[in-house]
Amino acid sequence: MIIVMKAGATQKQIEAVEKQLQQLGFRTHPIYGEVKTVIGAIGDKRLVKANSIVHMEGVESIVPIMSPYKLVSRELINEDTIIDVDGVSIGGNELVVMAGPCAVESEKQLMEVAVKVKEAGAQILRGGAYKPRTSPYSFQGLEEEGLKLLASVGKETGLKIVTEVVDTRDVELVSQYADILQIGARSMQNFRLLSECGKAAKPVLLKRGLSATIEEWLMAAEYILSEGNPNVILCERGIRTFETATRNTLDINAIPVVKELSHLPIIVDPSHATGNWRWVEAVAKAAIAAGADGLMIEVHPDPSSASSDGPQSLKPEKFADLMKVLKPVAQAVNRTI
Amino acid sequence: MIIVMKAGATQKQIEAVEKQLQQLGFRTHPIYGEVKTVIGAIGDKRLVKANSIVHMEGVESIVPIMSPYKLVSRELINEDTIIDVDGVSIGGNELVVMAGPCAVESEKQLMEVAVKVKEAGAQILRGGAYKPRTSPYSFQGLEEEGLKLLASVGKETGLKIVTEVVDTRDVELVSQYADILQIGARSMQNFRLLSECGKAAKPVLLKRGLSATIEEWLMAAEYILSEGNPNVILCERGIRTFETATRNTLDINAIPVVKELSHLPIIVDPSHATGNWRWVEAVAKAAIAAGADGLMIEVHPDPSSASSDGPQSLKPEKFADLMKVLKPVAQAVNRTI
Amino acid sequence: MIIVMKAGATQKQIEAVEKQLQQLGFRTHPIYGEVKTVIGAIGDKRLVKANSIVHMEGVESIVPIMSPYKLVSRELINEDTIIDVDGVSIGGNELVVMAGPCAVESEKQLMEVAVKVKEAGAQILRGGAYKPRTSPYSFQGLEEEGLKLLASVGKETGLKIVTEVVDTRDVELVSQYADILQIGARSMQNFRLLSECGKAAKPVLLKRGLSATIEEWLMAAEYILSEGNPNVILCERGIRTFETATRNTLDINAIPVVKELSHLPIIVDPSHATGNWRWVEAVAKAAIAAGADGLMIEVHPDPSSASSDGPQSLKPEKFADLMKVLKPVAQAVNRTI
Amino acid sequence: MIIVMKAGATQKQIEAVEKQLQQLGFRTHPIYGEVKTVIGAIGDKRLVKANSIVHMEGVESIVPIMSPYKLVSRELINEDTIIDVDGVSIGGNELVVMAGPCAVESEKQLMEVAVKVKEAGAQILRGGAYKPRTSPYSFQGLEEEGLKLLASVGKETGLKIVTEVVDTRDVELVSQYADILQIGARSMQNFRLLSECGKAAKPVLLKRGLSATIEEWLMAAEYILSEGNPNVILCERGIRTFETATRNTLDINAIPVVKELSHLPIIVDPSHATGNWRWVEAVAKAAIAAGADGLMIEVHPDPSSASSDGPQSLKPEKFADLMKVLKPVAQAVNRTI
16 A cells, blocks of 8 residues: 655655554655655555545545455366356356346246247246336336246256345345346445345356446356355446447456456356347447457347337347357367357 | 337237237227337336246337336325425425434534534534445445434424434434434446335335435435325435546435425435535525526535545535525525525 | 427428428428327438537537438448458458557558568558647657658558558648558548549548547448448547546447447447557457457557557557457457467 | 555565666555555655556556645645636626527527627527537528627627537637637547647537546546646536436535645536526526626526526526625625626
């Protein structure tokens, strides 16, 4: 940590800051520049509350040198984490594909999609039983009924199940039915939910918040790991920008950046990232080429009747076509799909 | 609602869309342009799921004509809502000032601040008992112990209490101690929490999400009102932009825009909006001049030892000075403080 | 064009708007909704100044139905434009690669890079003779001397030359030396420069502005085409967002969106989009997989001594490695490189 | 300047960086942390090209300690700059108000507005002779004819003239007619134009770019000052964000931030910042309350017929009303208007 003192800070102020740092357990090291003095604070004390320094007289700013997360970083664990979901590996050489409808609507709808996405090569079935909707007047999901449908269709088809949990009170219930707990973009900084999922026995799919920096996203993952659950899959699903032609802006840069900073697997959701099924193929290819460990894609048997996110859902035939064109892209970057 | 058909859409496609609209209960009205056809769908059916249309063949896009919220809008209620918090009015001619520490740390700290902010003219005491923190290693709040301190200090000083609730499981408990339930920026789209607060008997302070549009913010308020709680106070606290000189960017435009669209009161939090106590005064003045109904300001007896948000907290003396310079600004816009 | 009238607009106001629209040459078509009236204005009059309507009494907003650009759109020309740069095709099946240093520094530096990028498979040499720099104290480029070096190195190696023009006064001079005129991100809305380049006899590489929407970008291209120059190559180079881990955020979605809206070729600059040479490879692969027509990449023989943009420049060896791993990705999407 | 070395950087790498820094004229000072080493580089060498360091082996990042601008900063000049425009002071106790149409359309239009804004209290007449328009098909301004009208109306009414210059080739011509040269938001990083205006004998009004950070904006001002022209007036006019309810987001925080960092005067343009005349009043009041040195406001005798920016223009009567309600706000912050 580096403390930058203001131009004109007095020797007394500098010493007071040094003393405070020493009390927090740091060794200090001032450098007297021509205009400003900076103080190096030595010691890896990420867990120490150092913001007391910011308010001291003469202090201009603090520059952290260490990243604020630890368990998710490559500093501690450099080997890629591979998560085993009851036989399906995430983060290994084979790419994972999660597909299914935005919301679970009926057994018929779910089974129809499940059979087709399995046939096309998906290993995991997605589908929302609890839907976080912008409007209170929109369909909010089938809730436990939806969970039961997911579990039964999963059993019948052999697909693993990923579904969103939106409330701390539901974590236990959802854990009984799902193979992977999804934390949605709007819940990425629901810290209580992160903690509860950190105590759950199931892997967690953590979507990036609409306006979360990569650092904040990794900090959210750190919450889960710090509670004892090491199985976090990151999911880039587009961030909010000024562009209005697309629903979100997929941050493709995030893939190599996360791969460099963290050992956790990262997948991409091109459906939410674009908001339009016509652009899903191009972006799915890009994600794999950039090094993503898999994809999460919305597929609906009849998008025009979907209760949620119809415009960005692929029909099952289009999804099957997509899987075919992804194969050579995966091979081109030495992965299988 | 206007449905824009693609250039080259066939008559058959146009008719299919009309038919579907009619089944949803709309009257339809096509306009044949030189290049494109648009279809007017008549009927105020905000509650009708119309996204089925987007996916139909030949459809380019849908243009909503009505805003998606109703209860919070001026269409229904044009008179300004004035909320009575046990004798303190919010939204009336007198401005409301909520002040106090970011986090409740001890009885001594809280009482010291409370006495001083009351003396300076604040009517409501703020203080976090549950803190949503970016890092799992940061202070998370005193929880129920903090709520008890707030209630007892409130009682002793006569200040009303506003405090944040971060978990659906805590709404009932927090309601027992607080006069106003705060929903923080990171929880603005925690729809389950919105619903629970909508069922609570206490007014709700709803902070704008970091990357929420004004429309999404009003939709979040609609969640609360639609559950039966009409007492929502909006709080603009800065949005996330590319600018890094400040913690957030206060969207001052939001004040006249919200005043035009909604009857709900709106206050401003200049502490979070700037992230730096030195800029709080200028921005607090601006908020009042723009028509805000009040302010929420962080005050700490010793910001350098604050467990959270020290850099943006005012010392009690500075807060007292601020209240003095706000008086003439309030008068200039025909308000009192 | 659809004119949305306010709730409560009078019949007189509606008629006044209709009359005004008719005077502008539109046919009008009102639809009386339950709450609001909308007026359809029929006629493709993109060139007509219709903003006079916005201010009329009773008008709430205007919804354009047609895109504001014409020459760059697929409405007029649906076939992909292929630009011939003296034997090098841009926009065809073979991908184009432009590589070279950010700034031209010396003949030695330029020749060394040129020979190596040619060997690795690049067809076009990039290099700045005029540098738009954030600081007045940074290196501003070798100017005409740089242009001469570019031309002579281009001649010797057989590489075509692309270089930026930053001032209307230089368009003629740069046209004498360069094969492609580059308009940089910061000049994307320098409309006078766009017009001058529209009159030039050379193709134009138009970078997307840091905060330009896709629509504004296409409008900038429309400026060039409207002056008579049909040869515009679009270049996505990252937009400005809240994320600070990378220099910019590459908008990978923009590739399929632009391909759908326009017939112009589009390439990607992963060097500026990431700001870090370590992430260039992943993003370059993604760009090709998403359907880009080529790449522009910064290569410097000794990035640590580069006068500009060192951190994002590849060494020639790394560039050669990159070209090798791009080959299978190009093949996977049925392109050659 | 602080150089942060990677975890695991070798002693040899550290020494190489030190040596390179010393050759650039810095004294160096390494601090060996538990995980990482940082090197303090002492010496105020803002003009030195230090990016050569970033690419050296073992280097993780560089943290600048000094701001990159100098002439515009309070480090050098702490007293507020007051600019005298032929008798009108900008930056002093009296606020300056610039008002007039977006574009000069005719002598009649301009004279009508000029007489009325003068009567209401404006000191400076604004009006565009050269218009930077997003579409090539929009009205581009009357050019020299417009300049002549501005000068003659200015002479007749006693108002000073501010008008935009969009092309380096026009700086001399515009300087002959205008009292203040305006650099528009889209030209803020047209560095050649900044330099030309830096050589002109007239004060410069420098609008903030749509996506420019405060630091970049001050760097743009530094360009002008570094050419010898000390008379720069900054103008905040809203930045681009995700919010779509308003044309831009006024960054009100920027006022206290700029006042702290720079001695230059700063004014606010509420017309562009909101894009809607109905919100201009609230935002104009906020700007003054926050400490702005003046306002720039669009006024048009008949906004519905304006050739540009009609929706955000006030009618002269509304402008006169605005001036009245601004008076008490100005007094409340000890300024006059």
